[in-house]
Amino acid sequence: MKKLNTVLLALIGVGISSTALAQQTAKEPGEWYLGARVGALSLDSDRQGIKENVLYQADDGFSTFAGGLEGGFMLTEFWETRLYYDYVQAGIDGAPGDLYGYSYGVDYLYHLNDNFYAGLGINATDVGDLTDAMVRATFGHRSFITDQVSWRVEAGAQRGWELDHTELFANVGLQVWFGEPTASDVQERPVVQPKQAQQTTQETVDSDGDGVIDSKDKCVNTPAEYSVDENGCVKYKNETVREELLVEFAFDSSKVPESAMSRIEDIADFMKKHSQLDITIHGHTDSVGEEDYNQWLSERRAKAVADILVNRFDVSGQRVSYKGHGESDPKVMEDSAADRQENRRIEAELKVVNRVPVER
Structure with missing residues (x-):
C-alpha cells in the first residue's frame, strides 16, 4: 500500500x-x-x-x-x-x-x-x-x-x-x-467527398450569419441582433407594459388639480396607442366624515377624471368607466394629516402584453 x-x-x-x-x-x-x-x-x-x-x-x-x-x-x-x-x-x-x-x-x-x-x-x-x-x-x-x-x-x-x-x-x-441529445443546436455537416466539395460548400453557406445554413433557413436576412430558432426565424417573447395613474385631491374636494393634467394626458395617449384597452377609474377618500358621504365623494372624484379623459383628451366614453370605494380601501393607515392626504385619491392601471423579439 x-x-x-x-x-x-x-x-x-x-x-x-x-x-x-x-x-x-x-x-x-x-x-x-x-x-x-x-x-x-x-x-x-x-x-x-x-x-x-x-x-x-x-x-x-x-x-x-x-x-x-x-x-x-x-x-x-x-x-x-x-x-x-x-x-x-x-x-x-x-x-x-x-x-x-x-x-x-x-x-x-x-x-x-x-x-x-x-x-x-x-x-x-x-x-x-x-x-x-x-x-x-x-x-x-x-x-x-x-x-x-x-x-x-x-x-x-x-x-x-x-x-x-x-x-x-x-x-x-x-x-x-x-444516447441521443433531447435538444441540441448542433448543425450536422455533410461529409466532404472530393467530387462533392463544391456542392457541400454551397450547402453550408449561412448568408445572414444567424447560425442556420441557407438550405434550412426559412427566414432569410434576419437582423443580426435577434436570436433565431432552428428554422432561422426570429424568436419572440411576451413583454408586459404597465401604465399607472394616481391623482390626489384636496380635502372634501372632487376638483382635479391642474398639476395632474399632464399625467392624465399620458394615459390618454397610451389608450390611443393601444385601442384594445379600456380603463376603470377607482375613487377613494380618507376616513373623515360620514361613510355615505365619502362614498358619494369618491364617485365624484372618479367621474371627474373620467370626464377629463373623454371631454378634454378625446378618449371614447365607451372605453372609460369609474367606480367609487369611499373610505373602504385606504392606501395607508391614517395616523396623520399626511396619511389622510394619500388616501384622498383616484387610481387606475393599464396593462398590455406586447410580443417582442428576443435579443442575442
Missing part, C-alpha cells in the same frame, strides 16, 4: 496529459455514459476499521486505493447527475495487512464550461465494516478523446456526519457515451 501514492499520482498525470491533448466536446441533455475510475483516498487520522474482530487504525494520507464503476446522465446543458461504486482497500497503521470496504453515492455536477465542472453529492464510505455517511464536494476537468470517449480528472473532499470524518480524494476516469 505504501507504493500506491506514487502509482496513482502517475495515473493522474497521464490523465492530465491526455485531457490536455484531447478535443473539447460539450454534451447535450439526454446523453449518458458508463465508465471506470481509479484513485486514492486520504483517510481521516481517526478512521478505524475492524479485521478479524480486532479494531485497527487505518493509514491516513493518500495511501488508500479506491476504484470502481460510474454512470452519468446529462440533465440539462449544464447539470449532470452521476452514480458510482468504488472498492476500497486501506492499509493498517503500524501493522501488516489491509482493511477492505466500499464507497458508493450520487453527485450532482454543474459544468462551468465545456471542460471544468464542480458539484456536491452524498455517499457512504466503509472501511473495515465501519461506515460513515458523508457529504462530498467535487471539482474536475473533462476532455474528449473522440465524440464518444472522454477522460476526466477530479479531486475533492468529503465530510461525515455520523463519525465526523474529513477526508480528501483524487481520481481519474474513462467514460463511454451513449
